[in-house]
Amino acid sequence: MSESPPPPGERPGPRRLPGDLSKDELIRRILRVDQAGEYGAVRIYEGQLAVLGNKPVGSVIREMAAVEREHLQTFNALLPRHRVRPTLLHPVWHVAGFALGAGTALLGARAAMACTAAVEEVIDDHYAKQVAALGDDEPELRDLCERYRQDEVEHRETSLDHGAEQAPGYRVLTGVIKAGSRAAIWLSERI
Numbered sequence: 001m002s003e004s005p006p007p008p009g010e011r012p013g014p015r016r017l018p019g020d021l022s023k024d025e026l027i028r029r030i031l032r033v034d035q036a037g038e039y040g041a042v043r044i045y046e047g048q049l050a051v052l053g054n055k056p057v058g059s060v061i062r063e064m065a066a067v068e069r070e071h072l073q074t075f076n077a078l079l080p081r082h083r084v085r086p087t088l089l090h091p092v093w094h095v096a097g098f099a100l101g102a103g104t105a106l107l108g109a110r111a112a113m114a115c116t117a118a119v120e121e122v123i124d125d126h127y128a129k130q131v132a133a134l135g136d137d138e139p140e141l142r143d144l145c146e147r148y149r150q151d152e153v154e155h156r157e158t159s160l161d162h163g164a165e166q167a168p169g170y171r172v173l174t175g176v177i178k179a180g181s182r183a184a185i186w187l188s189e190r191i
C-alpha cells in the first residue's frame with residue numbers, strides 16, 4: 001500500500017505537533033514562569049515570617065527564604081538578558097503569595113510547613129518537566145533548573161522534618177494549595 005502524498009502546502013520534514021513550542025518560545029516561557037514562581041515563593045515566606053518570624057521555626061523559614069531570594073535574583077537577571085517581560089500577574093502574586101504564607105502561618109507553624117510541602121512538591125515536578133523539555137539543547141538553563149529543583153526538594157524535606165504532615169487538615173490544605181500553585185504556573189506561563 002503506497003502512502004498518499006502530503007496535502008498541498010504541507011512541507012515534508014520534521015513536523016511540530018500543534019501544542020509544541022519553538023525553542024525560543026520555550027525559553028521565554030520558562031524564564032517568565034520561573035521568575036514569577038520564585039517571586040511567589042519569596043512572598044510566601046515573607047508572609048510566613050510576618051507571623052512566625054519571632055517563633056522558634058522563624059530561623060528555618062528565614063534560611064529557606066534566603067535561598068528563594070537567590071533563585072529570584074538569578075531569574076531577575078536572566079529576563080532582560082533574554083528580552084523577556086515579566087508576567088503581568090506580578091501584582092497578583094505579590095498579594096496572593098503573601099496572603100498564602102501569612103494565612104497558613106496563622107493556622108500554626110505546622111500549617112505553614114504544610115504550605116511549603118505542597119508548593120515545593122508542585123515546583124519539584126515543574127522544574128523536572130522543564131529540565132526534560134530543555135534537554136541537551138540548553139545545558140546551562142537546564143542545569144540551573146535542576147540545581148534549583150534540588151533546592152526545592154530540600155525545602156520540602158525540611159518542611160516534612162518540621163511536622164508538615166501533622167498540620168490539622170493536612171490533606172485538604174495541601175490539596176487546595178497544590179491546585180492553586182498549578183493554576184498559578186499555568187497562568188504565569190501564558191500571561
Ligand SMILES: [Fe+2]
Binds near residue numbers: 148
Ligand atoms: Fe525557589
Ligand SMILES: [Fe+2]
Binds near residue numbers: 064
Ligand atoms: Fe523553595
